[in-house]
Amino acid sequence: xxxxxxxxxxxxxxxxxxxxxxxxxxxxxxxxxxxxxxxxxxxxxxxxxxxxxxxxxxxxxxxxxxxxxxxxxxxxxxxxxxxxxxxxxxxxxxxxxxxxxxxxxxxxxxxx
Amino acid sequence: xxxxxxxxxxxxxxxxxxxxxxxxxxxxxxxxxxxxxxxxxxxxxxxxxxxxxxxxxxxxxxxxxxxxxxxxxxxxxxxxxxxxxxxxxxxxxxxxxxxxxxxxxxxxxxxxxxxxx
Numbered sequence: 001x002x003x004x005x006x007x008x009x010x011x012x013x014x015x016x017x018x019x020x021x022x023x024x025x026x027x028x029x030x031x032x033x034x035x036x037x038x039x040x041x042x043x044x045x046x047x048x049x050x051x052x053x054x055x056x057x058x059x060x061x062x063x064x065x066x067x068x069x070x071x072x073x074x075x076x077x078x079x080x081x082x083x084x085x086x087x088x089x090x091x092x093x094x095x096x097x098x099x100x101x102x103x104x105x106x107x108x109x110x111x112x
Numbered sequence: 113x114x115x116x117x118x119x120x121x122x123x124x125x126x127x128x129x130x131x132x133x134x135x136x137x138x139x140x141x142x143x144x145x146x147x148x149x150x151x152x153x154x155x156x157x158x159x160x161x162x163x164x165x166x167x168x169x170x171x172x173x174x175x176x177x178x179x180x181x182x183x184x185x186x187x188x189x190x191x192x193x194x195x196x197x198x199x200x201x202x203x204x205x206x207x208x209x210x211x212x213x214x215x216x217x218x219x220x221x222x223x224x225x226x227x228x229x
Contacts, residue, residue, distance in 0.1 A: 033216065041221060042219030042221050042222050043202075043219045044219070045217060048216055092156075092217075099161060099163055100161070101158075101217065103148075103157075104155055105154060105155040106155060
């Protein structure tokens, strides 16, 4: 176990709805990254938060947004859900200056 | 732009035989390269990492990988497969040099390793 926890583990939403996914980072880690893993694909980088500020973003539209809190936990928000948003969403925490990212088990989002 | 290509989407071996999972990278910089493993219904686990030190990198569970700049390759090997090695394996590159980009990773498409009894 990595100490990175994500909630919920599974979620079903309807197209057009909004969703919030949560991540608690490993103790002492100040950086959180979010990834989307579609079925049969490798994870794709969505964005990263460092000390409550966005610190880099992948090729995802603005309806994907996030927050990081003072305790370094993080949320991923997705507005106007589309069917293609169905995927496993992974959170990874790391320590700025370190080499390793520690992943949670993910949230499986299904959009119907 | 940096990228990784995993040359096999599926590899099948018998238990006790060697494992070879192939990865080629493209990078303008001296890259940082990783192999991660993903077991069903579990998170991603780091197997090993190359960060411009020794070119032969040893990881957990008997896995190792060799960085070959001339071939732009970072293949993962294990001398003897175990049933518990069956999983999805990802070759990963960190897009920019420097540890300030920890966590900003570019993943390959993955290789499914099947281990037959």
